[in-house]
Amino acid sequence: METIVVYLDNMFASLPKKPELEHLKQELLFGMEEKYHELKRDGKSENEAIGIVISEFGNIEELTAELGIHPVESEQVVKVPVLTEEEAYTYVAARRSWGLWTGIGVFLCACGVALLIGLDTLFENKNTIVADKGSMLGLVGMFMLVAVAVGMFIYSGMKLERFKNLEQGFQLPYALKASLLRSQALYAPTYRLSLITGVCLCVLSPVFIFATSYVNDDFTPYGVVAFLVIAAVAVFLFIYYGNIQGAYTKLLEEPKVTAQKKEEDRFIGAMGAVLWPLATVIFLFTGFVYQRWDVNWAVFPIAGILSGMFSNVYHILKRKNVS
Amino acid sequence: MISSDVIRGYNDTLILYMLLDGESYGYEISKNIRQLTQEKYIMKETTLYSAFTRLEKNGYIESFFQDESLGKRRTYYRITRLGLAYYKEKCEEWKVTQEVVNQFIREW
Structure with missing residues (x-):
């Protein structure tokens, strides 16, 4: 339901704030709400209902033309390249892949540190030679994981390189903007869920440290290992899902x-x-x-x-x- | 499903027809159009409301508020005498249009 409100807000965002438009927006919202509730009652899923309501919205230019209202143009019209649909969606895909590889990379880095701490503790109480070997193994493991991660950072960074020119600014054709808004609206619940999961994991992760140190002080490092891994999963969620959201925000800003x-x-x-x-x-x-x-x-x-x-x-x- | 291009000139007629038997509001009208055409034509939200704006500007319909449950205030529309005359005109126009186009339709 909130998705529809956001969609409508976005559609009206570039229009001047006039009472007649506010009234019209309210009327549109009532209609869309009613349609949404009826679709739900007919057994459609949340996503299906929202999809149908949004796809039957139409074209806001049809309304503004009838009302004689023009979107607020920015004062200085700079000549910027117009983005094609293909470019926009390749950008979204590239950001998604960048998020995936960077997320995995960060996760591997954290796992590397966790591995080091874990092995170090595991062999701590053995004799010196074994302990040294344990630390050595941990160190080698950590650096290997970090090396793989750095490889992923470079690989994903290169894929995003070709979109550098987006920083210079760009224009979106109307239809593309509408279609991106639609995609963003449909993506919103997933993004929210991933954020909530990530935050919960972050908040819960230190529990392992407390729990293990409560049981036995010697176990604390294992608690730290668990903490690192759980926090790394959360960070992965933030990076991956945040990047998809970031792609839409970037294109629509x-x-x-x-x-x-x-x-x-x-x-x-x-x-x-x-x-x-x-x-x-x-x-x-x-x-x-x-x-x-x-x-x-x-x-x-x-x-x-x-x-x-x-x-x-x-x-x-x-x-x-x-x- | 027919495209909105084909029917463009008759959206207003469709809406006026829905108001012939009494006042109604946006969603109800679009729902009734959908049902009447057995979902062959679904009027887009923006098409519906731009038609309301146009029809009201021309004096073919008039709007008034009615309070609904839950404190919602809904806009209702009713057809005017002018609107009825316009509707009849459009009906005549359609008959002629149909005749004309039919001249060029070959049954296969």
Whole structure:
């Protein structure tokens, strides 16, 4: 039901805010709601009902032409390339594949760290030679997984490379915009479910650390391993499903927003470029020099929180400047 | 399913017909059209409401609010005398159109 409201909102988004249009939108919503409820009553599934209602909506230009209303054009009309349907959908597919490979890569990195901690603990209580071999095995395993992950990052990054020119701005033909809005609306429930699942996993994951340390302090590292793997699954969900959503958002975002966002993205990108390698250096340094593999993994969650904090502070400062 | 292009000139006639026997509102009209044509023609939402706008502007129909349950306020439409005259005109026009086009239809 919410999907229909969002769809209608999007259809009216580019139109001027006039009382007659608000009234018309309300009337359309009543009609669509009623149709939706009847379809559900006839035994159609949620998706089918929404699909039918949206496909029978028609063409908003038909209405605006009758009312003599024209969509609000942005003041400076810049010459930007018009996106074809094929390009748009290849972009969505590329983002999906990028999300999949990057998600798996991140998951493998986390598994690598988990493997290291796991093996290290497993062989800890044996004699020195075995313990050393265990740590060695863990390290080799971790670096192998990280190497595979880096390969995936590069591979997926290259696939997205050809869409670099989208950053320069683009135009969407009307029919394509409508079809993308429809796809986005149908995708919304999946996205929401994946977000909820991811957040739940994130919230639940530390439970393993507490539980294992409650049972026996020696088991805590295994709790950490479980925590890392569960959190990695959550991160995978965020990256994969977030990227599909991101593709739609990117294609449908207003040109005006793009310029402002570009600056933001640049800042966040620059910050990430410093923060994450730094975290990795600290991780490896404390590991190899001080042998503190047991606690130093915490540098990554901390870096994650810091990166979130920086970007929020940046947003707040930016908004202050505007007002 | 017939395409909306073919029937374009007669959407208004369809809606006026649905109002001949009394007032009605958007969804009811579109539902009745769907049932009457055995789902061979489904009027799109935007087609329906642009027709309402056009018909009201020409004085063929008039709208009024009626409160529904749950605090909803729905717009109802009724046909005017002018609208009835226009409807009859369209019926005549259709008869001629049908005759003309039929001249060019060969039964196979």
